[in-house]
Amino acid sequence: xxxxxxxxxxxxxxxxxxxxxxxxxxxxxxxxxxxxxxxxxxxxxxxxxxxxxxxxxxxxxxxxxxxxxxxxxxxxxxxxxxxxxxxxxxxxxxxxxxxxxxxxxxxxxxxxxxx
Amino acid sequence: xxxxxxxxxxxxxxxxxxxxxxxxxxxxxxxxxxxxxxxxxxxxxxxxxxxxxxxxxxxxxxxxxxxxxxxxxxxxxxxxxxxxxxxxxxxxxxxxxxxxxxxxxxxxxxxxxxxxxxxxxxxxxxxxxxxxxxxxxxxxxxxxxxxxxxxxxxxxxxxxxxxxxxxxxxxxxxxxxxxxxxxxxxxxxxxxxxxxxxxxxxxxxxxxxxxxxxxxxxxxxxxxxxxxxxxxxxxxxxxxxxxxxxxxxxxxxxxxxxxxxxxxxxxxxxxxxxxxxxxxxxxxxxxxxxxxxxxxxxxxxxxxxxxxxxxxxxxxxxxxxxxxxxxxxxxxxxxxxxxxxxxxxxxxxxxxxxxxxxxxxxxxxxxxxxxxxxxxxxxxxxxxxxxxxxxxxxxxxxxxxxxxxxxxxxxxxxxxxxxxxxxxxxxxxxxxxxxxxxxxxxxxxxxxxxxxxxxxxxxxxxxxxxxxxxxxxxxxxxxxxxxxxxxxxxxxxxxxxxxxxxxxxxxxxxxxxxxxxxxxxxxxxxxxxxxxxxxxxxxxxxxxxxxxxxxxxxxxxxxxxxxxxxxxxxxxxxxxxxxxxxxxxxxxxxxxxxxxxxxxxxxxxxxxxxxxxxxxxxxxxxxxxxxxxxxxxxxxxxxxxxxxxxxxxxxxxxxxxxxxxxxxxxxxxxxxxxxxxxxxxxxxxxxxxxxxxxxxxxxxxxxxxxxxxxxxxxxxxxxxxxxxxxxxxxxxxxxxxxxxxxxxxxxxxxxxxxxxxxxxxx
Ligand code: SF4
Ligand code: SF4
Ligand code: SF4
Numbered sequence: 001x002x003x004x005x006x007x008x009x010x011x012x013x014x015x016x017x018x019x020x021x022x023x024x025x026x027x028x029x030x031x032x033x034x035x036x037x038x039x040x041x042x043x044x045x046x047x048x049x050x051x052x053x054x055x056x057x058x059x060x061x062x063x064x065x066x067x068x069x070x071x072x073x074x075x076x077x078x079x080x081x082x083x084x085x086x087x088x089x090x091x092x093x094x095x096x097x098x099x100x101x102x103x104x105x106x107x108x109x110x111x112x113x114x115x
Numbered sequence: 116x117x118x119x120x121x122x123x124x125x126x127x128x129x130x131x132x133x134x135x136x137x138x139x140x141x142x143x144x145x146x147x148x149x150x151x152x153x154x155x156x157x158x159x160x161x162x163x164x165x166x167x168x169x170x171x172x173x174x175x176x177x178x179x180x181x182x183x184x185x186x187x188x189x190x191x192x193x194x195x196x197x198x199x200x201x202x203x204x205x206x207x208x209x210x211x212x213x214x215x216x217x218x219x220x221x222x223x224x225x226x227x228x229x230x231x232x233x234x235x236x237x238x239x240x241x242x243x244x245x246x247x248x249x250x251x252x253x254x255x256x257x258x259x260x261x262x263x264x265x266x267x268x269x270x271x272x273x274x275x276x277x278x279x280x281x282x283x284x285x286x287x288x289x290x291x292x293x294x295x296x297x298x299x300x301x302x303x304x305x306x307x308x309x310x311x312x313x314x315x316x317x318x319x320x321x322x323x324x325x326x327x328x329x330x331x332x333x334x335x336x337x338x339x340x341x342x343x344x345x346x347x348x349x350x351x352x353x354x355x356x357x358x359x360x361x362x363x364x365x366x367x368x369x370x371x372x373x374x375x376x377x378x379x380x381x382x383x384x385x386x387x388x389x390x391x392x393x394x395x396x397x398x399x400x401x402x403x404x405x406x407x408x409x410x411x412x413x414x415x416x417x418x419x420x421x422x423x424x425x426x427x428x429x430x431x432x433x434x435x436x437x438x439x440x441x442x443x444x445x446x447x448x449x450x451x452x453x454x455x456x457x458x459x460x461x462x463x464x465x466x467x468x469x470x471x472x473x474x475x476x477x478x479x480x481x482x483x484x485x486x487x488x489x490x491x492x493x494x495x496x497x498x499x500x501x502x503x504x505x506x507x508x509x510x511x512x513x514x515x516x517x518x519x520x521x522x523x524x525x526x527x528x529x530x531x532x533x534x535x536x537x538x539x540x541x542x543x544x545x546x547x548x549x550x551x552x553x554x555x556x557x558x559x560x561x562x563x564x565x566x567x568x569x570x571x572x573x574x575x576x577x578x579x580x581x582x583x584x585x586x587x588x589x590x591x592x593x594x595x596x597x598x599x600x601x602x603x604x605x606x607x608x609x610x611x612x613x614x615x616x617x618x619x620x621x622x623x624x625x626x627x628x629x630x631x632x633x634x635x636x637x638x639x640x641x642x643x644x645x646x647x648x649x650x651x652x653x654x655x656x657x658x659x660x661x662x663x664x665x666x667x668x669x670x671x672x673x674x675x676x677x678x679x680x681x682x683x684x685x686x687x688x689x690x691x692x693x694x695x696x697x698x699x700x701x702x703x704x705x706x707x708x709x710x711x712x713x714x715x716x717x718x719x720x721x722x723x724x725x726x727x728x729x730x731x732x733x734x735x736x737x738x739x740x741x742x743x744x745x746x747x748x749x750x751x752x753x754x755x756x757x758x759x760x761x762x763x764x765x766x767x768x769x770x771x772x773x774x775x776x777x778x779x780x781x782x783x784x785x786x787x788x789x790x791x792x793x794x795x796x797x798x799x800x801x802x803x804x805x806x807x808x809x810x811x812x813x814x815x816x817x818x819x820x821x822x823x824x825x826x827x828x829x830x831x832x833x834x835x836x837x838x839x840x841x842x843x844x845x846x847x848x849x850x851x852x853x854x855x856x857x858x859x860x861x862x863x864x865x866x867x868x869x870x871x872x873x874x875x876x877x
Contacts, residue, residue: 012338014325015356016752021185021764025167031767043354045809053359053810080178081169081185083325083335 003110004065005092006076008057011105012084013038015055019078019087026066026077035062036078054105057087063111065089116484118612118665118676119303125172127616127672135160139170139674141613142594143601145545145575146190146762147183148755149248150331152601152613154675155184159618164191164595173675174303175333175611182752186764190593191621195576195761195825197590198622208565209583209831218623221587222633226641228569229263232540239504240539242267242521246546246553247277247756248330250599254631255544256519262635263542266497266505269521271548273555274851274858275514277449278330280457282517283856287712288465290691290700292607293483297444298336301609301679306339313345314444314478316362316433320350320372320464322448325357326750329448331603331610337446348430350375352746353775353817354810363430366812367420369746370727370862373456376463377724378416379431381408383470388435390472397686397698398469400709400720407721419726421812436471442478443471450861453748455728455850457857462710462722469706475683482691484680487606487663504536511855513716524849527556530563541584543572545591545627549580549837550757550823555846555858556798558838573630576761579837582829590624597626598652600659600670602678612678614671628652718853727862728850734864741796741864743780747818747842748860754821761825771877772819772840773806776867780816781807784867791870791877794818796863799844802876816867818842839876
């Protein structure tokens with residue numbers, strides 16, 4: 001399973017942190033350990049009064065792309081539960097094609113366990 | 116009202132190879148939030164809940180869940196959970212001297228004490244207290260009226276400031292139980308339905324639906340609309356994340372909403388952005404409204420609201436009628452209600468929707484039908500004499516007309532003074548009213564309720580309210596542990612009707628509905644010598660669904676239906692009035708822009724504005740010492756009011772109460788991020804942790820509500836630290852609008868300072 005990545009259209013990430021808890025539920029991480037973490041960019045007021053404020057989901061080195069779930073035919077736990085439905089996963093080449101469709105503030109992560 | 120099911124719904128239960136039973140169900144707090152009914156799959160092995168997952172077959176939520184429901188397992192098996200009925204001697208209130216008893220003993224004790232009190236003081240000496248949004252609201256009115264047979268049911272929030280004002284205008288102007296954002300919730304395909312047109316604009320005032328899922332609206336539906344191009348206009352003193360995705364933000368001074376809305380009406384009328392056909396055919400009092408709004412210019416409102424006049428014009432033009440090509444939908448939140456001027460704010464909002472042709476059209480604001488549960492009318496069988504003893508009806512007749520409950524502020528006064536009569540028994544029905552959730556001046560409520568001769572409470576966890584006040588506590592089941600039904604806005608709005616399907620049993624816990632049936636039978640048999648109409652939960656649910664023309668068995672099997680409430684243009688088809696005639700359920704049969712209802716209750720029939728009663732314009736004396744405006748009650752994902760503080764994963768997300776304050780304001784006050792601060796005004800103080808953020812107006816701070824500390828000493832006087840961060844202690848008693856609705860929870864004068872080291876409590 002190489003080059004499987006996670007895509008986040010974080011333009012619409014509401015910062016709900018469901019992905020964090022869903023990942024914990026699936027993997028049984030203890031408190032303080034995360035398979036994915038939602039970090040805040042801002043809120044910061046920039047030139048012209050622009051308020052930059054994004055929630056940015058970032059998988060950690062513990063993310064295994066929900067290997068077991070996916071092998072059993074399920075979607076990764078974070079993708080299933082994401083309240084804004086902004087998480088996609090698959091071969092990075094496929095995900096890259098989604099970038100222009102989804103527009104700005106979209107990222108693709110290649111989790112560490114993938115390499 | 117039609118239910119629609121998927122053609123081939125996933126089965127209700129499934130057994131996995133290892134024997135795990137997977138049950139599909141729908142959620143409703145406790146724990147969680149309002150009656151949203153999100154789809155869940157519960158994995159139970161050998162009677163134990165092992166996993167919680169979203170249900171992808173639920174047409175609305177499609178597997179998505181909040182952290183609150185994802186953390187269900189931590190709540191179900193929490194070591195502090197109340198698992199059995201317990202009692203305590205009256206003199207031991209406030210002490211952790213609970214003694215486990217059987218359900219039989221608890222039942223006998225409750226029936227005999229209730230009947231003793233009824234005998235000695237009359238039925239009206241009993242009062243049920245309810246909270247917000249939890250499943251108890253579906254059954255609590257029946258509990259008070261039919262089981263305990265008292266006219267007194269109290270929601271302790273000053274001025275009925277959750278729904279009171281909104282309900283006033285919705286009922287009086289339209290005859291609608293609720294009006295809602297159009298996200299096409301009644302369709303199985305929701306926002307993906309090709310036959311539906313999304314709103315062009317969503318006008319959101321005083322609401323942050325993503326965190327709050329208010330009154331049953333699944334908040335993230337708004338995100339789906341925005342992904343499809345709906346533009347958001349956000350009215351909020353905080354520039355929250357959602358506002359950064361908005362087309363326009365009106366960051367107003369809290370409590371000035373009526374000025375803003377009157378000015379929008381002014382522009383709409385002045386520039387003739389009005390759907391005259393709709394107005395001529397369906398509205399009443401348009402000319403009078405035109406006359407009224409003349410004085411409310413954008414310049415006037417700009418001054419009051421602390422924004423630009425041109426921004427108001429720009430907003431009004433976006434909302435104006437353009438021949439029916441574009442539509443906008445209204446989202447109005449509890450901030451409307453937590454305002455003594457709230458009855459007028461709602462009046463304006465409905466008028467805005469009506470005169471621009473956006474009522475009950477696709478992409479507009481959906482008008483609701485009657486609620487599908489026994490709330491109004493539940494006391495019909497009582498003698499007039501007993502019914503009219505309901506506390507506060509003589510002072511504020513609107514509560515009688517609209518809600519069939521007591522008036523909260525008058526209830527506190529009755530508790531304190533014994534006038535018009537003494538209240539002697541309290542049934543705390545899933546409300547934690549000493550924590551800063553609903554009641555204003557919770558210390559007064561504490562002292563007043565301590566006088567009760569007998570107090571019963573039910574909940575999942577020991578909390579400050581129960582520890583302080585109760586003599587008997589009953590263990591409440593989570594939604595995973597019982598059968599039930601959950602409907603968006605109690606079935607009065609399009610949305611879902613979901614089955615709550617029992618998947619496990621924990622301890623001796625019972626649900627609100629199980630307790631209703633249990634005590635219904637106990638009181639009828641032991642005290643009234645009659646037969647209670649339902650022996651089991653199933654009998655009740657079968658009857659409940661039959662009354663709606665549907666089947667409990669089918670709903671439970673198929674788990675979730677879409678409920679379309681009759682679609683759009685209901686007033687044209689006679690679907691709003693009980694007599695089946697076209698029009699609205701009002702005296703004139705029209706949308707009453709000039710309200711005969713307001714008029715008959717002694718208020719101005721047309722909307723008007725008055726400046727916040729406690730802020731600088733009205734009270735310059737207070738402003739000198741308390742220069743900042745505090746708003747409170749903003750929601751966050753990790754909790755629902757006072758729920759969830761003991762759930763490790765959730766507490767970890769939001770460990771402390773944060774006071775949001777602008778960095779420049781904080782700098783002037785010598786406050787740094789993370790400092791413990793004291794928020795103070797003439798009525799009380801609260802301690803929170805400063806969070807510096809540029810999303811605030813410089814003259815406004817936003818305080819967290821709902822806080823108590825389950826990990827701390829529960830006994831009196833500490834009570835799990837309930838007084839430490841009690842923002843509701845800063846809310847004065849009975850500062851209300853003319854009809855008795857709307858209190859200033861979100862517009863309080865305060866000062867904020869770094870807490871001296873010796874006074875730090877966090
Ligand atoms: S893919 Fe699985 S392991 Fe990776 S972040 Fe999502 S839930 Fe966690
Ligand atoms: S679940 Fe989705 S919307 Fe919520 S924080 Fe994670 S990525 Fe963002
Ligand atoms: S909206 Fe409410 S019921 Fe639905 S998942 Fe969130 S907390 Fe649970």
